[in-house]
Amino acid sequence: MAMYIAIVHYSAPPIIGGVETVMRAHTELLLSAGHKVVILAGRGNTFDKRAPLIRMPLLDSTHPGILAVGKELAQGVVSEHFVELRSAVEHELRDQLGDADVCIVHNAFTLHKNLPLTAALCNLSADRLVQMVAWCHDVAWTNPQYLPALYDGEPWNLLKRPAPGVRYVAVSRDRAGQLATLWGQDGPPVIQIPNGVDGPAFLRLGPTAQRLAERLALWHQDLVLLLPARLTRRKNIELAIRTTASLVARGIKVCLIVTGPPGPHNVTNIHYVRQLDELRRSLAVERQVILLYLERDAAGRPMRIGDRVVADLYALSDALLFPSKQEGFGIPVLEAALARMPAFYSDIEPLRELAGDDTHFFALDSSPQAIADQIEDWMRNDRIYRLRRRVIQRYTWQAVYVNHIEPLLMEIAQQAKPQLDTK
Template sequence: MRGRPSVLFVHYTFPGVVGGVETVVAHHAAGLRDQANVRLLAGRGRTGVTGVERIRIPLVDSLHPAVVRVSRELARGRVTPAFAELREDLAAALLPHLRGADRVVLHNVATMGLNLPLVAALHEVAPGLPPGRLIVWIHDLAAADARHAALLHPGEPWALLSRPLPGARYVAVSVDRQEQAARLLGIAPDSIRVVPNGVDLGGMLRLSRRGRALVERLGLAAADPLLLLPARLVRRKRIELAIVAAGSLRRRGRRARLIVTGGPDPHDPDASLYLAELRALVAEAGDHDVLLFDVIGRSADDSFVADLYALSDALVFPSATEGFGLPVIEAAVNRLPMVCTDLAVFRSLAGPAATYVPVGADGEAYADAIERALATSLAAGLAGRVRRELDWRRVVTEQVVPAILG
């Protein structure tokens, strides 16, 4: 490909129609928008992606009246002349657009029987296109779904669903789909690339604009684990123990990050000295591993603190004494694993739900406790992995773009 490549995404409906595959197409198109001339081809709906051209071919829609009539006959095992007419009409309508793109990504339309005339049209035109131009992106397989498989019959055109599209590359959204497709198509599993779907981290966690910006600016999504200590910088909070724990986790091979939200106590004459001591510990632990209040922003309002709870893997609260312990119940509301000092006030709030550390323990003991808490909270561990590996931005950059443009 010379210059800016052209990428065409094909699905039955545009992303403006609510659906799982439509959402994936929208993220793919938006992610490639800055690197390629992206167009969407479908039969129905609004484009749903800003700055992307829409090509509407009504017969691509699985619910087009003519397609529905033919599909009903096919479900009975009858191939009528109307099928051939639709196949030829679709082939003629598609071909100029397929020839005009460097990459054509076929989302589900080549592996599902929702529009068999479209499947047949793709098999008709594929041999005339350069090898590798067509990319079959497998979300679903008709033969692997009992409801759809019941509508399939021996022979043409149903057999096209178990026949490789000539010259096409294959991508599956999971290893399970990869293995199913390999068996169905009679091709090697390693010839089918696996690219997972992702999650809109900011949207799913309802992050504020400031929270989203912080994730991007500081690379918080990659932290393993991301630890939160929402407290002012006063000695009784023993911030130093959390800093030492974060450094210890880094030395153990973890990509730990610690966020401390509060600033120095304005009523404490010792505040500047304690801050200097903490900064020295931060430098020792790793300047990028511990994020004090002035790195994340000088004012952490309730909305921003809620963002941090939603993002974090665990609460670390090593106070020597507390009157209540508000962060413990805030962490509980967010279903966050808690590692805190073994104080009566904390036990009265959290009971057996928290991981406790003796009052006289050091930072290494807190690091041990953090690892225990994360190991026993399987849901939190999965949430952290999803945040690190399956945020749409990372999936698109590291996997979708190479799979399409590579």
């Protein structure tokens, strides 16, 4: 169900700030999911033409009038000026939010940077004008730095009690705990939704690698193995396929990506490709073992990748698996080292010469099960791998949206449906 979602904050991009960065990410996620989005902020500009920014100067924490009232409030004075600003903000918000299904408010329900805005939002939430979601990055009443400017009374106490009808989201367990401490046992539940990272942008993935990551569900795997090699018999790719099958049999969600085409100087290599394809099918791992030579690009043509895409695949993968029988040198050893990628190599002299004792080796006559044992042991014990994979699975923005934001919106839509049906 497409929803009309308003996002409220003191400022918006291109203003630089942590909350502003989150707003941008939320906006892009919501738009991609088919929702209509409007940004209400005191400062900033439209950063996505699909989501207009409506500039409301009194939402700005640095507006001269808001700063003047803030100085009074810091001395414990609640003047008529505060009341006038609260009424003005409330009137403007009421006009803008009348058609919205959801209003996501960043920080203003729990931070004291614009108390006229906080008071206006509390009045609107009491009127049930729109389902409000308080997205809490900071909590004024639990921060010693802010306590000297807070007093026991109105409007300061609005920041330490839950507003009526508002759903509260905290960005961390720590922030959720602070709200629970403020409210006591009678407070409403706090939903924990973490911030995220734009995985493709941070890894600087090109469009081809991004499409591959989505098509192959690389963001959702337990392990992504890379084998950067041409499809020739001396590369011993069948051993990598059997090792992958052993990992799959253990319940590990694994994807092995073999990057190269058949070697150009031996006409029998195309028969080897067929044998590899038959092997992965016989082991029921055709979805886990990807021979890019047999894949198709966005236009439906056989996929051919260059050095840029290979470099992107290094960034996307967790480890290198290279079971070659013969090598003259061993470029993947150098590439994996530059990519800071753990690697599992056949113990042949050219690879040992390059890598020394600073990587993982297995004997050429090792069984697939023994190699899988070695990889699984590394998975259990390598802290960097475990943290990286946890970030990829839980904290990319797409994962945050699917696991947290989308279910919240679906719940709001389901609860709103009976009200709509009675109208």
